[in-house]
Amino acid sequence: MNNRSETRQLLVDTAERIFADLCDKPLLDAAERGEFPRRLWDTLRENGFHELAMRSSGVPLGDAFAVIQTAARHAVPLPLAEVLLANRWLDASDRFVTIGLARGDTVIDAPWARMADAALALDPAGNTLVPMARSAAAAVATGSNLAGEARDVLGAAQKAAPIDPGEPAYELLALARTVAIAGVLQRLLALALQYANEREQFGRSISKFQAIQHNLAIVAGEVAAASRAADAAIDALGDARFVLEVAAAKARVGEAAGIVAEIAHQVHGAMGYTHEHQLHHFTRRAWAWRDEYGNEAYWQQRLGRHLAGVGADGLWNFLATRG
Amino acid sequence: MLQFDRIALPPETEALRGEVRGFLAESGAHLARPNSDFTTGHDPAFSRKLGARGWIGMTWPKRYGGGERSFFERYVVTEELLAAGAPVSAHWIADRQSGALLLRFGTEAQRERYIPGITRGETYFSIGMSEPNSGSDLASVRTSARPVDGGWVVNGTKLWSTDAHRNHFMIALVRTEPPSDNRHAGLSQIIVDLKNDGVRIRPIRNIAGGEDFNEVVFEDTFVPADRVVGAPGNGWKQVTSELAYERSGPERFLSAFRVFVELVRAAGAQPTPAQAALIGRLASHIMTLRRMSISVAGMLEEGKSPEVEAALVKELGNNFEKQLPELARLVFADRLPAPAHERFRQAFTDTLLLSPSFTIRGGTREILRGxxxxxxxxx
Structure with a gap:
């Protein structure tokens, strides 16, 4: 292990400890009821995690995505990716700034805009971000995605001059969802394995039934593929092929998400279908995140149109470029 | 959790890739009907050309004719050959596993006798594992080798031995001791000379109309003592050690690749949304499978034996290559114009008819999931 990967591991371990301590089932349920996880947020800020992706931090951007994946393994109900990237693009970290999609004069799908000082309205077509302050004049409509994560609409108010992020903003947010899906799928595999080993029926652990074993083998394959795809996209940061690598990765993990969530529920039986069980905090995130920042069809078509331009005789060269 | 480390091919492999592509560009005569399936296309002349280039036995010691190159370099050569649909079947098994097995467990005399010919692309091996009543349950093989003066007398039948009717040798898994409570004990691997030992070889026609795999019958066949690989009784350990080599390579997800190429050609520069989505989807799978497979090559390079990881890559890869033609046919609602129709149809037909074998050969889907x-x- 080289120094760079050791530093990343240290960072991930620190984040892991914070999330394991503070992000439990009651906190997830409270967040879903609209209660902002203040203590967790403050702890992350005290440890400097909110500044991780800033160019002044000296930390490789890939490390920030490794932390985003760690947070996803715990279903952390905070807009970590949005805050990290907003602070990066604003080159400031004193305020709480989230990111959503520009729709007319409003910002939609902005995580926790109700709590934020401002939201950046992302226009993918122009790759610009318009800062919009949350104020008394700006109406906030609270909402949530299918995982119960805060996704708000911020009305038109106090627009500042557009920011040029200097890098593909939509694709970086798509990468954030990609690595997060891989993280949540890793957790689903662990939960399914644990449950299959503990649960007994017909006088033995259900993990001893071949039908269950084969389903879990499918899950392991999809999780391994999702993890490798997400890692490859992180490794492509700053590369000329970055956008296409994100396309391939988001499409691949999106496919894995549906398969893994389905089997994880099947293994857990009716227990996993209850709100009381923690499983749904992870499966619903997998389902929600595959649709955020471009679903499989969107990214498959983007990649596919590019390859149609490359043509049949250049196809292999494209696929075999970059180990 | 199963870990596939982020291993990239070393940059120096790119020069080699260029060499292979240059070679393939001049090999038109051998690529008249490209097929990415590794069992299709038995072409000794092509294999000898690869041998002359140093592209067989690439990772093996130079004193036996090997190249002492890395698993990554071997990876690049194999994936380029498969992607181009080159005829690699003749030397494939010898290069992938038989030679590696002899290097690891064989005697010095065996290495000197067989390996240089393999690396020249002149000596070809077949696998002798399955039998009429031993498929997935390999430990139940009944072909027996009875010790006699100076060697062994073999009786029994091996099945599904690809190219046994064309190749020179087979490494057969045989029972050298009667079955006992430990069903993995008493098995040995012996080298059978398919041309000279007097075995009866009957090609078996497959659903594609090809005659690639065979039944090989032993009737009191004498095999000299010096053809036992490793120690008698060590067969099970040896046979399972081949599996990481056998299961993780690019041939486990590229078998249908030529259909993908013709799909892209037929869809043209302005694909429909469904065509574009499928092209992107297939690409996203290949890019990921390839990286997982390269991770396994990296583990082999480090001297590890990643059998579980290899099984996982094969399982995912086989399902993908099996699905590929199924998905491709549905993005063309109308008959394609000629000659796109002929090209796509040929790749599709050739591949679809082979596709049932993808999840059976080298370990069934069910065995791999286990x-x-x-x-x-x-x-």
Whole structure:
């Protein structure tokens, strides 16, 4: 292990400890009821995690995505990716700034805009971000995605001059969802394995039934593929092929998400279908995140149109470029 | 959790890739009907050309004719050959596993006798594992080798031995001791000379109309003592050690690749949304499978034996290559114009008819899932 990967591991371990301590089932349920996880947020800020992706931090951007994946393994109900990237693009970290999609004069799908000082309205077509302050004049409509994560609409108010992020903003947010899906799928595999080993029926652990074993083998394959795809996209940061690598990765993990969530529920039986069980905090995130920042069809078509331009005789060269 | 480390091919492999592509560009005569399936296309002249280039036995010691190159370099050569649809069947098994097995467990005399010919692309091996009543349950093989003066007398039948009617040797898994409570004990691997030992070889026609795999019958066949690989009784350990080599390579997800190429050609520069989505989807799978497969090559390079990881790559890869033609046919609602129709149709037909074998050969889907489940600690 080289120094760079050791530093990343240290960072991930620190984040892991914070999330394991503070992000439990009651906190997830409270967040879903609209209660902002203040203590967790403050702890992350005290440890400097909110500044991780800033160019002044000296930390490789890939490390920030490794932390985003760690947070996803715990279903952390905070807009970590949005805050990290907003602070990066604003080159400031004193305020709480989230990111959503520009729709007319409003910002939609902005995580926790109700709590934020401002939201950046992302226009993918122009790759610009318009800062919009949350104020008394700006109406906030609270909402949530299918995982119960805060996704708000911020009305038109106090627009500042557009920011040029200097890098593909939509694709970086798509990468954030990609690595997060891989993280949540890793957790689903662990939960399914644990449950299959503990649960007994017909006088033995259900993990001893071949039908269950084969389903879990499918899950392991999809999780391994999702993890490798997400890692490859992180490794492509700053590369000329970055956008296409994100396309391939988001499409691949999106496919894995549906398969893994389905089997994880099947293994857990009716227990996993209850709100009381923690499983749904992870499966619903997998389902929600595959649709955020471009679903499989969107990214498959983007990649596919590019390859149609490359043509049949250049196809292999494209696929075999970059180990 | 099963880990596939972020290993990239070393940059120096790119020069080699260029050499292979240059070679393929001049090999038109051998690529008249490209097929990415590794069992299709038995072309000794082509294999000898590869041998002359140093592209067989690439990772083996130079004193036996090998190249002492890395698993990554071997990876690049094999994936380029498969992607181009080159005829690699003749030397494939010898290069992938038989030579590696002899290097690891064979005697010095065996290495000197067989390996240089393999690296020249002149000596070809077949696998002798399955039998009429031993498929997935390999330990139940009944072909027996009875010790006699100066060697062994073999009786029994091997099945599904690809190219046994064309190749020179087979490494057969045989029972050298009667079955006991330990069903993995008493098995040995012996080298059978398919041309000279007097075995009866009957090609078996497959659903594609090809005659690639065979039944090989032993009737009191004498095999000299010096053809036992490794120690008698060590067969099970040896045969399972081949599996990481056998299961993780690019041939486990590229078998249908030529259909993908013709799909892109037929869809043209302005694909429909469904065509574009499928092209992107297939690409996203190949890019990921390839990286997982390269991770396994990296583990082999480090001297590890990643059998579970290899099984996982094969399982995912076989399902993908099996699905590829199924998905491709549905993005063309109308008959394609000629000659796109002929090109796509030929690649599709050739591949679809082979596709049932993808999830059977080299370990069935069900066996692989069992191996993965064991790796997960479930059994």
């Amino acid at each position: 191996v993965i489940a064991r790796g997960l600690g479930l059994r």
